Amino acid sequence: MSNYYEYETICVFTPDFQAESQKKTEDKINSIFANHKVTEITKKDWGNRKLAYPIKKFTTGHYIQYIHKSPGALVNDLEKNLGYDESVLRYLTVRFNKYSRKGVEVEPSGFEVNE
Numbered sequence: 001m002s003n004y005y006e007y008e009t010i011c012v013f014t015p016d017f018q019a020e021s022q023k024k025t026e027d028k029i030n031s032i033f034a035n036h037k038v039t040e041i042t043k044k045d046w047g048n049r050k051l052a053y054p055i056k057k058f059t060t061g062h063y064i065q066y067i068h069k070s071p072g073a074l075v076n077d078l079e080k081n082l083g084y085d086e087s088v089l090r091y092l093t094v095r096f097n098k099y100s101r102k103g104v105e106v107e108p109s110g111f112e113v114n115e
Contacts, residue, residue: 002071009068009075009093011082012061015048021087028081029066036074042067055089 013025033041046063055061068074075093082091 002073004069004071006067006069006096007075007093008096009066009078009091011064011066011088012051012055012090013064013087014056014089015058015060015062017062017087025085025087028085029078032074032078032081033068033070036070036077038068038070038074040069051089058089061089 013022017025044065044067046065048060048062051059051061079091079093082088
């Protein structure tokens with residue numbers, strides 16, 4: 001059995017990430033978590049926020065944060081599948097260690113998009 005570590009994955013989706021495509025992508029992510037027998041998953045939907053620079057001609061993106069305790073092999077599978085998804089603009093996974101600042105509020109205020 002491989003070691004389980006605590007990771008944070010932040011995904012930036014296209015701003016029109018809604019309904020059908022969101023359900024399909026979330027099902028894919030949840031199936032990856034299930035295949036690796038991950039039980040500790042926290043999901044935060046940060047909503048649409050302004051990007052620092054345009055990505056694929058988008059100036060806003062829909063942010064979702066996942067905090068999970070999982071094996072390292074999951075990260076490879078998750079990032080490979082996110083790379084194939086057309087609704088994903090960017091993604092980043094980091095592993096917490098003893099120097100990480102867990103519990104720090106990372107959601108920036110004042111960057112929300114008013115529509």
